Amino acid sequence: MEKPGRTLLAKIWDQHVIAHIGDDTDLLHVDRHLLHDLGGSRGLLDLKSRKLGVHNPELTFATPDHAISTARGRAGTSKIGQELLASLRTETSAVGIEMFDIDEPGQGIVHVIGPELGLSLPGCLIVCGDSHTCTHGGLGALAFGIGSSELTHVLATQALIQRRPKTMRVRFEGRLPFRVTAKDMILALIGHVGAAGGTGYAVEYAGSAIRDLPIEGRLTICNLSIELGAKMGLIAPDEKTYEYLRGRTYAPQGEMWQRAVEAWRQLPSDTDAVFDREVVIDAEALIPQVTWGISPEHVIGVDGHVPDPQGTADPARRAAIETALDYMGLRPGAPIIGTPVDWVFIGSCANSRLSDLRAAAEVARGRKVAPGVRAWVVPGSETVKRDAVAEGLDKLFTDAGFEWREPGCSMCLAANGETVSPGQRSVSTSNRNFIGRQGPRARTHLASPATAAATAISGAIADVRMMDL
Amino acid sequence: MAKPFTTLTAIAAPIMRTNIDTDVIIRIDRLVGNSVRGTLGKWAFGALRYLPDGSENPEFILNREPYRQAEILVTGPNFGCGSSREGAVWSLQEMGIRAVIGSGFGDIFFANCFQNGILPIVVDKEIVDGLAAEVEATQGAGRISVDLQEQTITSPSGKRHSFEIDPRRRAGLLEGLDEVSLTLQRDDEIRAFQASDRVQRPWIHFARKSA
Numbered sequence: 001m002e003k004p005g006r007t008l009l010a011k012i013w014d015q016h017v018i019a020h021i022g023d024d025t026d027l028l029h030v031d032r033h034l035l036h037d038l039g040g041s042r043g044l045l046d047l048k049s050r051k052l053g054v055h056n057p058e059l060t061f062a063t064p065d066h067a068i069s070t071a072r073g074r075a076g077t078s079k080i081g082q083e084l085l086a087s088l089r090t091e092t093s094a095v096g097i098e099m100f101d102i103d104e105p106g107q108g109i110v111h112v113i114g115p116e117l118g119l120s121l122p123g124c125l126i127v128c129g130d131s132h133t134c135t136h137g138g139l140g141a142l143a144f145g146i147g148s149s150e151l152t153h154v155l156a157t158q159a160l161i162q163r164r165p166k167t168m169r170v171r172f173e174g175r176l177p178f179r180v181t182a183k184d185m186i187l188a189l190i191g192h193v194g195a196a197g198g199t200g201y202a203v204e205y206a207g208s209a210i211r212d213l214p215i216e217g218r219l220t221i222c223n224l225s226i227e228l229g230a231k232m233g234l235i236a237p238d239e240k241t242y243e244y245l246r247g248r249t250y251a252p253q254g255e256m257w258q259r260a261v262e263a264w265r266q267l268p269s270d271t272d273a274v275f276d277r278e279v280v281i282d283a284e285a286l287i288p289q290v291t292w293g294i295s296p297e298h299v300i301g302v303d304g305h306v307p308d309p310q311g312t313a314d315p316a317r318r319a320a321i322e323t324a325l326d327y328m329g330l331r332p333g334a335p336i337i338g339t340p341v342d343w344v345f346i347g348s349c350a351n352s353r354l355s356d357l358r359a360a361a362e363v364a365r366g367r368k369v370a371p372g373v374r375a376w377v378v379p380g381s382e383t384v385k386r387d388a389v390a391e392g393l394d395k396l397f398t399d400a401g402f403e404w405r406e407p408g409c410s411m412c413l414a415a416n417g418e419t420v421s422p423g424q425r426s427v428s429t430s431n432r433n434f435i436g437r438q439g440p441r442a443r444t445h446l447a448s449p450a451t452a453a454a455t456a457i458s459g460a461i462a463d464v465r466m467m468d469l
Numbered sequence: 470m471a472k473p474f475t476t477l478t479a480i481a482a483p484i485m486r487t488n489i490d491t492d493v494i495i496r497i498d499r500l501v502g503n504s505v506r507g508t509l510g511k512w513a514f515g516a517l518r519y520l521p522d523g524s525e526n527p528e529f530i531l532n533r534e535p536y537r538q539a540e541i542l543v544t545g546p547n548f549g550c551g552s553s554r555e556g557a558v559w560s561l562q563e564m565g566i567r568a569v570i571g572s573g574f575g576d577i578f579f580a581n582c583f584q585n586g587i588l589p590i591v592v593d594k595e596i597v598d599g600l601a602a603e604v605e606a607t608q609g610a611g612r613i614s615v616d617l618q619e620q621t622i623t624s625p626s627g628k629r630h631s632f633e634i635d636p637r638r639r640a641g642l643l644e645g646l647d648e649v650s651l652t653l654q655r656d657d658e659i660r661a662f663q664a665s666d667r668v669q670r671p672w673i674h675f676a677r678k679s680a
Contacts, residue, residue: 015670018655018658018659018662019655019658021637022635022636022637023635023636023637025635025637027652027655027658027659029659029662029663029666031673038497038500038501041503042503045503050649052649052653055659056663058674059673059674066501067501078501080501080502081501083502083503084501084502084503087503121672121673123670124673129553130552130553131551131552131553131577144577145552145553145577146553146577146580147553147554147555147558147577147580147581147584148555148556148581149555149581149584149585149648150580150581150584152649153648153649153652156649156652156653157649157652157653157656157659158659158663159652159655159659161637161648161652163635165576195488195547195550196488196546196547196550196573199547199550199573199574199575199576200576226551226577229547229550229575229576230576231576231577251672252671252672256671256672256675257672259671259672260670260672263670294488295487295488295490297488316485316487316545319486320486320487320488323486413497413552414496414497414498415497415498415500415501422521432490432492432551432552434490434492434493434551435490435492435493435516436492436493436496436515436516437492440496440516440521441516441521
């Protein structure tokens, strides 16, 4: 019998094996290690206290994003946030790690800058002390989040012990309807397979709707892999990937570029590759998605109704719905559309790239944010910010009544003093609607940038397909 | 280096809600700063454990006796999903938790447990539900025993269940091994890999700004 074909995951994995350690477990080489302000200096200090050096500082890159304020001049960064920033500067500089500092091109949310700088490349193994590292999989990289101990391990050894995950392929087939976006695709998938549907798997996204997506949309898809439980999500590189990366600051150049592309062309899963699980989603049937509860799996189409626990036979499921509705302050069975909001947040590693801001701007152009709603636009990086300003998007947003901010994680995780007040409702383009995620007792609905912008204008959750442009 | 884990017989608290994420286990603002270790125990499960005025929520299981003394958590599906924050494990550890038993855990949380000497045990949901029911039937007095050497859990009434665990991770817990030192013993292999990879994939190793 012939050997079955190999998956994208297997090809990248095998290329990084330094040593087999045990059952399905390998010591893997780390090609890129990204540090941020929340955990970067902690890891470097940990290493120092153990009298160990950084194995490969030239493969390690740092930027502040989590704990800094996104107000102009970074006013409002807490004392502890300032200390973390100072510490990141001192500790990276002491060991020769390149850091992209605030106000410099290159600074931004770590998962926005990796691809943007060409640090993240197809076939690359990338880790970062942040679960949304799966984002970089959109370029065909094997990228995943690690904890603090693993972070120290990578600093000390440039390697990591990992158990090979199972493989799942999700094929999105067909053409995406009008104003349905990458965010809606991935939210719909999470609703379909559940928040633990991908646990233990590396998910490869494929199918015509994925191939049709621009790179930034693919990054959004992979970003939310962890919300279906998959630590790794990836998409085979193709001509669009190479086009996106060509000429980026850290991407290979000249003859090296040719060699790299040649190698990358070998990466896509073989046609006869076998996956442990296959899921197919009909992209043509998708509509804009919005979450109603406290897990990303609590998601419905924008024309849908909040579930009614009375209609649920399983007692555990009924209790879960009751808990979620109570936290979210929603009426059982109510339509989600028209739910009034206090906040709209457009930003985060899920949706803060130039194309996301353009999609929101298209809706906001010439309109006004509804009275009583605070709406923020937080570009994902200094480069996104400058590009958006060059197109006049900052002015478009501020004219419409949005607040235009400096790049950072901001209100996605509330580690920087930027929070939704208790009991207030937010539509957010981020990736987590967990209890307290955007601040104690904050109520979060996840959606696409277009839906978020439409909601800001309407003052209530809105169907962006109904807005005339 | 983590403290070795061999056997444990302890009070267990069932927290059976599905998808308890790491934000619920510990809020991020408790983890901002480089000297948070040692301060986290009282903030574990903050959103469930305290009322908006800061007082204890008497309804929450870990605020009730004897569950305050719990060293084992019996958890609902997908416990520890979400963020990679190791502070979630630190906060459990600082409130005295040494083992978590569930039908499935967030992948990164699961890995972080081992790094801190906490044993996460995956067994079928029926077994988890049975353990929770037995504990509740004794108002928490019935203890659960975990034997890592034998790979067994014993319920309060004496029902024994075996569990699977990666042998490498089991050895690591039993002996309290330090992974960084172990990997550094392979530094020759790491350097040999890098030397050959520099030839095969030079663009990985010579990433430099293109002017």
